[in-house]
Amino acid sequence: MKTQYYTASSINGYLADEENSLDWLFQFGDIGDIEGVQDDYPQFIDQVGALAMGSTTYEWVIEHENLLEEPAKWPYEVPAWVFSSRELPVIDGADIHFVQGDVAPVHADMVRAADGKNVWLVGGGDLVGQFHDQGLLDELILTVAPVMLASGAPLLPRRITTPPLKLANVQKYGDVFAVLTYEV
Numbered sequence: 001m002k003t004q005y006y007t008a009s010s011i012n013g014y015l016a017d018e019e020n021s022l023d024w025l026f027q028f029g030d031i032g033d034i035e036g037v038q039d040d041y042p043q044f045i046d047q048v049g050a051l052a053m054g055s056t057t058y059e060w061v062i063e064h065e066n067l068l069e070e071p072a073k074w075p076y077e078v079p080a081w082v083f084s085s086r087e088l089p090v091i092d093g094a095d096i097h098f099v100q101g102d103v104a105p106v107h108a109d110m111v112r113a114a115d116g117k118n119v120w121l122v123g124g125g126d127l128v129g130q131f132h133d134q135g136l137l138d139e140l141i142l143t144v145a146p147v148m149l150a151s152g153a154p155l156l157p158r159r160i161t162t163p164p165l166k167l168a169n170v171q172k173y174g175d176v177f178a179v180l181t182y183e184v
Contacts, residue, residue: 001111002138005128006035006044008137008177009142014152015125017174021059024147028176040171040179043136048078049117050110054127055095067091069086079113081106083127105129109157140165140182143173153173 008025009015015098016022053061065073074094081097082088083106088098099106110119121128131137142155165182172178 001114001116001118003107003121003131003136004129004139004141005121005123005156006141007123007143008146010147010149010152011144012148013155014149015123015155016060016069017149017152020056020153022060022064024149025145028145037134040173041119044120047118048120049114050079050081051076051120051122052081052083052106052110052127052131054124055082055086055088057123057127058082058084058088062089062091078117078165081110081112102134103127103136104134106135107131107136125154125156129156132156132158132160137166138184140180142180142182144178144180146176 007015008022010024010033017024056145061075065075067073068089068091071094074091076094079095079097081099083099085100090096097109107119121131127169128137140156165184167180168183169181170178171181
């Protein structure tokens, strides 16, 4: 069982632009059709037993998938924990736990729910940083898109220098993306 941060980023380390948009990423079309992604993402998701995200990520998913009008489009089949200090809309039929505070006890609940499978930290970067601060982050799987953003949501707003991350794997998806896997 691993706790993994699997995400996409600009070359200069942003998850979303200053307007919380991923248009810079979606300009490449259906990401699932890119060579390599069509095999790797389903393999990744099959190994996930629970996931966590912050409120901004959750709100983006709601808006992007139009979930308030079409709750059946909730994209995850595993229990999800949403960290927020605000009240957020509930998606009918989705297994979502709204939580706040220290990530360590919530992580323990997620590990139990995952039942031997991995825990996926969907985002955002600050939430993932809190898991790292508690020694709960095992792996970073970073899909790097060939774009630069002037500002936006940072990949992982933490200073992580000692010990450095260990590069475990490098893959190429089509002629567009580099996928870097780091062990923490």
